Amino acid sequence: MSTTGTPAPAAPPPLVPDSARPAVSRARYGLLTSLFIITAINYLDRTNxxxxxPHIKDDLHLTATQQGILLSSFGWAYLLLQIPTGRLIDKVGAKLAFGYALVGWSLATAAVVLSRGFGSLVGIRVALGAFEAPAFPSNNRLVVNWFPGNERGRATATYTSGEYIGLAVAAPVLSLLTVHFGWRSVFLVTGAVGLLFSVVWFRRVYDRPEQSPKVSVExxxxxxxxDEQESAAAVEKASEAELSTMGADLRVLFTNKRLWGMYIGQFASASVLFFFLTWFPSYLVEEKGMGIIKAGFWASAPYLAALxxxxxxxxxxxxxxDNxxxxxxxxxxxVMIGFVLASIIVCANFTDSAPLVITFMSIAFFAQGLMQNSWALFADSVPRRLTGTGGGVFNFMANAGGVLTPLVIGFIVDATGSFxxxxxxxxxxxxxxxxxYALLIDRVERIEA
Structure with missing residues (x-):
């Protein structure tokens, strides 16, 4: 341990000799495939x-406020642990942090079958949020490590699309499981999927491309x-930099006007996202009168639109x-076009036509998908040596929206009787x-620290 109060520098990654590397490779896309799958599992387990x-509510006789608390409880520990887990990722690497998190949250998901009431469900959801905390800071770190600047937008979009494709495919399946085998079966099945993929993750994923024998010299x-905003010397310096004190690093991340524009925007984006991830199926069942199986199939359309x-x-x-x-x-x-388009969600208040409601919701969720480019924007802005800690702060701000939105909607529904x-x-x-975004982010460039 360092005696100066700063963390000791991490050991250099093991290098693979050039002679052991293939002549040509595209191994970064294999890494991206793993990120896509683990993100799909991550969102499946938080949104199941x-x-x-609707069945849990009837079984446990929950009010809308209690449902809001239950839906929000995932975010409590998830929110509070974003910065500590981001720091952990900067120290031990994304592979280990994300891999052990996957095992933990899969076990927490399966543990729902043991719950017997509102309190135990809340406790399990809090544990789930704690284990899922390293997810997006790890994704951010791995994309920065494995992709050059002009490919990070597509890489970020690809792994982020895992949020939606898993839900689009799984929503009808999970609805059928709920109806035919009971709601506890949903959590047992989704937990098992995560445990199976953890074996692949630990065997095939590397923190940095120079550690992988599948990456060619080319x-x-x-x-x-x-890229044009970073010199080679700056990239090398950042990769070798030692973390400063937590306080000094957080001052960098909390005193920059542009970063605050990104934080506020991410809060707004997450508010849209978490409406769809928490209350949307109940909205279709309770507000628009759809059966749970029908709602599961209709819900696939907005998820695909977001993808x-x-x-x-x-x-x-x-x-x-490139142009x-x-x-x-x-x-x-x-991202800004996404904010504008997402406002169409309000139009669903003025129709009971199922196709029209789903159209408005699909446009709004498509817009939220556009907003996900904010991760590429942030990756191009945060100091390189703080990609883990910075990603934790960024995701903290996002999930403040994730905690607040389910609660606010629950209170509103109980108070007004509608959505x-x-x-x-x-x-x-x-x-x-x-x-x-318009007022605080004047330009996008790497912040030096």
């Missing part, structure tokens, strides 16, 4: 509750090329960079996100 909730040079939005946003952003547009325009524009003002709340929040 929303699919089963691909390694491509990955490590500096398309995520992929479009990332590819469009990188294409703008010579400024990094500021390329990274900000998809109308809940959708109005979402509309207000996305307007605040748009203003923050």
């Amino acid at each position: 509750l929303s699919v089963a909730l 691909e390694l040079a491509h990955i490590q090329q500096p 398309v939005g995520t992929l479009v946003g990332g590819a469009w952003s990188d294409r703008m960079l 010579g547009r400024s990094r500021t325009v390329a990274r900000k524009l998809p 109308a003002w809940a959708l109005g709340y979402i509309g207000i929040v996305v307007a605040v996100g748009l203003v923050a």
